[in-house]
Amino acid sequence: DAKTTQPPSMDCAEGRAANLPCNHSTISGNEYVYWYRQIHSQGPQYIIHGLKNNETNEMASLIITEDRKSSTLILPHATLRDTAVYYCIVSGSGNTGKLIFGQGTTLQVKP
Amino acid sequence: KAGVTQTPRYLIKTRGQQVTLSCSPISGHRSVSWYQQTPGQGLQFLFEYFSETQRNKGNFPGRFSGRQFSNSRSEMNVSTLELGDSALYLCASSYTGGAGNTIYFGEGSWLTVV
Numbered sequence: 001d002a003k004t005t006q007p008p009s010m011d012c013a014e015g016r017a018a019n020l021p022c023n024h025s026t027i028s029g030n031e032y033v034y035w036y037r038q039i040h041s042q043g044p045q046y047i048i049h050g051l052k053n054n055e056t057n058e059m060a061s062l063i064i065t066e067d068r069k070s071s072t073l074i075l076p077h078a079t080l081r082d083t084a085v086y087y088c089i090v091s092g093s094g095n096t097g098k099l100i101f102g103q104g105t106t107l108q109v110k111p
Numbered sequence: 112k113a114g115v116t117q118t119p120r121y122l123i124k125t126r127g128q129q130v131t132l133s134c135s136p137i138s139g140h141r142s143v144s145w146y147q148q149t150p151g152q153g154l155q156f157l158f159e160y161f162s163e164t165q166r167n168k169g170n171f172p173g174r175f176s177g178r179q180f181s182n183s184r185s186e187m188n189v190s191t192l193e194l195g196d197s198a199l200y201l202c203a204s205s206y207t208g209g210a211g212n213t214i215y216f217g218e219g220s221w222l223t224v225v
Contacts, residue, residue: 032211043115043201043216044154051211087154097142097208098167101154 018075022088025069037084115217129190134202142208143185148199
């Protein structure tokens with residue numbers, strides 16, 4: 001399974017866009033990039049995932065570079081409730097429900 | 112539709128006892144995975160079940176076991192509990208667990224071993 005590298009912490013001003021980077025230089029062609037977030041004491045919340053194209057949903061946008069070695073999660077208008085640990089995960093290929101979590105990025109949204 | 116449901120939410124056990132945790136996946140989901148989260152080790156994969164068969168296993172001792180029923184509900188069991196087993200145990204489900212599936216987590220079961 002490909003490893004990911006994320007900054008341990010980031011700050012963002014409320015109302016501004018939060019851009020969370022992730023490096024996954026060893027990703028293989030059929031591995032997906034997933035993003036989850038976890039607010040203290042709760043289960044991880046699914047945000048978005050993608051293979052090679054940029055993806056957008058009601059929560060966020062996922063931008064994957066053309067060489068797929070890195071990606072950025074964008075929360076367009078961060079609120080205080082977006083303060084959480086954000087995990088970037090590269091899934092294994094094939095039939096597996098296994099996700100390998102790293103340490104994630106702690107995003108602090110400040111008023 | 113209902114999300115992934117885990118029971119019980121909180122429990123306290125004594126060293127040496129055993130514990131069984133339950134997970135009801137989202138309706139239609141056949142893949143169920145279990146994770147352990149501790150402050151020191153973070154979120155670690157325990158095992159995955161699909162169609163009542165264990166399909167993948169993490170690096171945990173044999174005291175940790177699980178099973179899946181024909182309705183896709185799953186249970187995990189930890190025998191001979193140790194203090195270090197105190198953790199948040201999370202269950203996740205997806206349609207098949209295949210590449211690109213969306214995987215949803217439950218709120219977890221908090222286990223404290225005293």
